[in-house]
Amino acid sequence: MQNRQAITILAALAQESRLAVYRLLVEHAPEGLAASAIAEKLGLPNATLSFHLKELSHAGLVSSRQSGRFIYYAPVMEAMDELVGYLTDHCCSQSGGTCAPARRVTAGKRRPASA
Amino acid sequence: MQNRQAITILAALAQESRLAVYRLLVEHAPEGLAASAIAEKLGLPNATLSFHLKELSHAGLVSSRQSGRFIYYAPVMEAMDELVGYLTDHCCSQSGGTCAPARRVTAGKRRPASA
DNA sequence: TTGATGATTCTATAATCATGGAAATATGGA
DNA sequence: TCCATATTTCCATGATTATAGAATCATCAA
Numbered sequence A, B: 001m002q003n004r005q006a007i008t009i010l011a012a013l014a015q016e017s018r019l020a021v022y023r024l025l026v027e028h029a030p031e032g033l034a035a036s037a038i039a040e041k042l043g044l045p046n047a048t049l050s051f052h053l054k055e056l057s058h059a060g061l062v063s064s065r066q067s068g069r070f071i072y073y074a075p076v077m078e079a080m081d082e083l084v085g086y087l088t089d090h091c092c093s094q095s096g097g098t099c100a101p102a103r104r105v106t107a108g109k110r111r112p113a114s115a
Numbered sequence C: 001t002t003g004a005t006g007a008t009t010c011t012a013t014a015a016t017c018a019t020g021g022a023a024a025t026a027t028g029g030a
Numbered sequence D: 001t002c003c004a005t006a007t008t009t010c011c012a013t014g015a016t017t018a019t020a021g022a023a024t025c026a027t028c029a030a
Helices: A001-012 A015-025 A035-040 A046-058 A076-092 B003-012 B017-026 B036-040 B048-056 B077-090
Strands: A062-067 A070-074 B062-065 B070-075
Touching: A001 A015, A001 A076, A001 B003, A001 B048, A015 A035, A015 A046, A015 A070, A015 B003, A015 B070, A035 A046, A035 A070, A035 B017, A046 A062, A062 B017, A062 B077, A070 B017, A076 B077, B003 B017, B003 B077, B017 B036, B017 B070, B017 B077, B036 B048, B036 B070, B048 B062, B070 B077
Parallel strands: none
Antiparallel strands: A062 A070, B062 B070
């Protein structure tokens, strides 16, 4: 995962409403939830939710699919997986610290050791 | 880890200069680096760096200790560990998804299963 | 004390982000 | 077609964040 993409994802999650949306979607994975359901559960105005969904979508954290008049949003687990991988690979001690070493290899996509 | 703290940490990392500072400090853990060394390595003006260091510090991601005229900044690994724990616990699928299940138990600080 | 250096704070400015009402754009059913 | 509903876009407003020069504060050496 590239630096810039990590920042985009971090920024997408670093906002109360968006984090709440994402967590809610994770609870309802993998089907996801319609925008109207999200708005109702979180008490967000349509326009506000749409703005945040666009941010999450742009960051690659959620996907959407249309079903009739509804648009279902679902979390993209791979994005979160890559973020966690980025953090453990680049932002944790590589020398026996607490957060890095136990990281499992999920996909072969992370760099060896250097920062 | 509380929701609000997670957002604070995510926001602290979701900025190019700050992420660069943090990664640089991780490379130099556990001693850390003096502010002047960080500024030089990253090409940041003093005032700008100081602003970002304060953000990181406020988020609990870095600690500082004075040594003569120098102030050394070092990464706080526990904060990153807790963030990764928060993400895997609350933002990953709990039902066999890719990012959650292999998470080791580092400290007994995370909630059982619910979100 | 004085001077040099490291670091932070003050301050102003610019840029970005969040909010939400209102209007516009689908979609499907009658 | 016409209507109701789901969702997004438009737009204005307010709030927050990033930047960095200049001033200030802190520490040490002579």
